[in-house]
Every structure is written in structure tokens, then in C-alpha cells.
Amino acid sequence: MNIKRQVLFGGYRLAKTVGFLRLRNRALNYANILCFHRVNNNEPHPDPLTVRVDVFDRLMQIVRREYHPISLQSLIERVKKGEPFEPNTVAITFDDGYKDNFLNAAPILKKYALPATFFVTSGYIDTERVFPWDEETPVKHPLMTWDEVRELARMGFEIGGHTVNHIDLGTASIETAREEVAGCKEKIEKEVGQRINAFAFPFGRADAIRDDVLDIVRAAGFDCCCSDYGGKVTTGSDRYNLERVSMYPTITEMLMELDNFMTYYKGTMKINFLTSKTALPQVSVGMMPREP
Ligand SMILES: [Zn+2]
Numbered sequence: 079m080n081i082k083r084q085v086l087f088g089g090y091r092l093a094k095t096v097g098f099l100r101l102r103n104r105a106l107n108y109a110n111i112l113c114f115h116r117v118n119n120n121e122p123h124p125d126p127l128t129v130r131v132d133v134f135d136r137l138m139q140i141v142r143r144e145y146h147p148i149s150l151q152s153l154i155e156r157v158k159k160g161e162p163f164e165p166n167t168v169a170i171t172f173d174d175g176y177k178d179n180f181l182n183a184a185p186i187l188k189k190y191a192l193p194a195t196f197f198v199t200s201g202y203i204d205t206e207r208v209f210p211w212d213e214e215t216p217v218k219h220p221l222m223t224w225d226e227v228r229e230l231a232r233m234g235f236e237i238g239g240h241t242v243n244h245i246d247l248g249t250a251s252i253e254t255a256r257e258e259v260a261g262c263k264e265k266i267e268k269e270v271g272q273r274i275n276a277f278a279f280p281f282g283r284a285d286a287i288r289d290d291v292l293d294i295v296r297a298a299g300f301d302c303c304c305s306d307y308g309g310k311v312t313t314g315s316d317r318y319n320l321e322r323v324s325m326y327p328t329i330t331e332m333l334m335e336l337d338n339f340m341t342y343y344k345g346t347m348k349i350n351f352l353t354s355k356t357a358l359p360q361v362s363v364g365m366m367p368r369e370p
Pocket of ligand 1 (some may be wrong): 173174240244279280281370
């Protein structure tokens with residue numbers, strides 16, 4: 079571990095031990111939405127899209143014990159009403175529709191009675207299709223079947239939309255964007271037999287999110303939209319751009335993000351010493367690439 083990271087980890091432990099973070103988080107009124115992709119032990123780690131099963135289990139145990147986990151829908155209700163969040167509020171989401179979400183993540187979430195939302199790519203579910211970014215990976219990444227998605231819904235988890243074909247909505251034509259957004263909602267609702275409310279942008283980068291496409295998301299009847307370039311949700315957040323935090327190489331770093339000690343946002347890592355408004359020197363701590 080290099081010296082910069084040692085100082086970072088030491089500073090975090092100190093701030094946590096003396097209760098500074100607990101006090102500050104009461105005032106900050108932030109909620110964190112976690113964004114996961116895969117949970118398995120199959121591939122070489124670290125992998126930017128994968129969390130190991132034991133790491134996921136440990137993190138969920140900590141979230142249950144030390145944080146305030148709520149469903150994405152409850153979080154949206156708070157944003158709509160302008161109600162403040164409980165300190166340490168966390169919501170849990172998954173993107174893309176990988177089979178290990180059903181096999182590995184769901185039983186752990188159930189064990190700790192944690193709510194979660196699974197954003198699925200409707201045109202990939204129950205097919206042998208492989209996402210372009212998975213074509214060259216050493217192991218295969220199967221996707222869920224509709225039976226598995228239905229079972230998640232039956233278990234009480236929320237299913238959300240993530241387009242039909244995981245296209246980049248930042249560059250798509252308006253007609254294609256409409257087909258992808260409305261098409262996935264229609265298909266998921268038909269298969270699952272429930273109304274779906276939540277949408278997550280594929281490649282949730284800031285430049286993949288266009289205002290005209292957001293109008294389509296609203297018109298299709300989605301109630302909210304998640305991005306994925308980092309950031310916190312506050313009472314004043316736009317529910318059509320709910321910022322999410324991704325996973326980090328270690329549990330300690332994930333907890334630094336959940337404790338609002340540091341924040342990854344649009345490609346840079348910032349440490350928040352005082353309040354959200356305080357601009358501080360940006361510290362690079364070797365963040366892994368995020369997407370899709
Ligand atoms: Zn995705």
C-alpha cells in the first residue's frame with residue numbers, strides 16, 4: 079500500500095473512531111445508492127464489474143448492522159416529498175441482469191432482509207447473448223432467465239429497466255432511444271406481470287445521459303432514473319438523475335464512500351473533510367474504471 083493510501087485509510091479510521099463521521103453524516107443528509115454488476119468467485123479478481131461472494135456477504139452484513147438500508151422506491155418517495163433521509167441511508171441496485179445476481183446475491187440479500195432493485199436488459203434475458211464488453215473475458219457471464227427474474231420479483235425485490243439492447247443512449251437516434259426505453263418496460267412488465275417504475279441508464283456516464291432521452295424515460299412512465307458516474311443523493315436531488323456509487327477494490331474503501339468520507343465523482347476522487355460544499359484538493363487513490 080502506498081503512502082497516500084496509508085494516510086487515507088488512517089485518516090478514515092481516526093475520523094470513524096472519534097465519531098466525527100457519525101456526527102457529520104447526521105448533518106449531511108446524503109443517501110448512497112450502491113451499484114453492483116456481478117457477484118461471483120469465477121474470475122480473476124479484481125475485476126471492475128465483479129464483487130467476490132464473501133466480500134458481498136460481509137458488506138451486506140455491515141450495511142444491515144451499521145447503516146439504514148431502504149428500497150429504491152422508499153428513497154424516491156423521500157425525494158418526491160422533499161423529506162430528509164435518515165443518517166447512513168443506503169439503497170442497493172444491480173445492473174445488466176447477470177445470473178449470479180439470482181444465484182449469489184439474492185440469497186445473501188434475503189439472509190439480511192435487505193431490499194434491492196435489479197435493472198435488467200430485456201433483450202438479453204433468457205438468451206445466450208453476450209455483452210460486447212464480456213466477449214474477451216476469460217470466463218463466461220450467463221444472464222438470468224425470465225423465470226429467475228420472476229422469482230426475484232416474487233421474493234420481493236424490485237425489477238427495473240435497463241433498455242432492450244444495452245445501447246449507448248448518449249448517441250442513439252431519438253426513435254431508437256424510444257424503442258429501447260419503452261420496449262424494455264413493456265417486455266419486463268409482460269414477463270414479470272407487474273408495473274415497473276425504475277430505469278437505469280446503460281453506460282451511466284454523464285455524457286450518456288441526454289435531456290431528450292430523459293423526456294422519453296418520463297413519457298414511458300418510469301418514475302426515476304439512475305446514473306452511474308458517482309455522487310450522492312440528497313433531498314433536493316432530481317429523481318431522473320439519481321447518482322449512484324459503485325464498488326471499490328476493498329470493503330474499507332466502500333465504507334469510506336458509504337460514510338461520505340470520500341466520493342468518487344465523474345472520474346475523480348474527493349475527500350470530504352468538512353461538509354459537502356467544501357471544495358478540497360482532489361486525491362487520486364487508484365479508482366477502478368466503472369461501466370457499463
Ligand atoms: Zn449496464
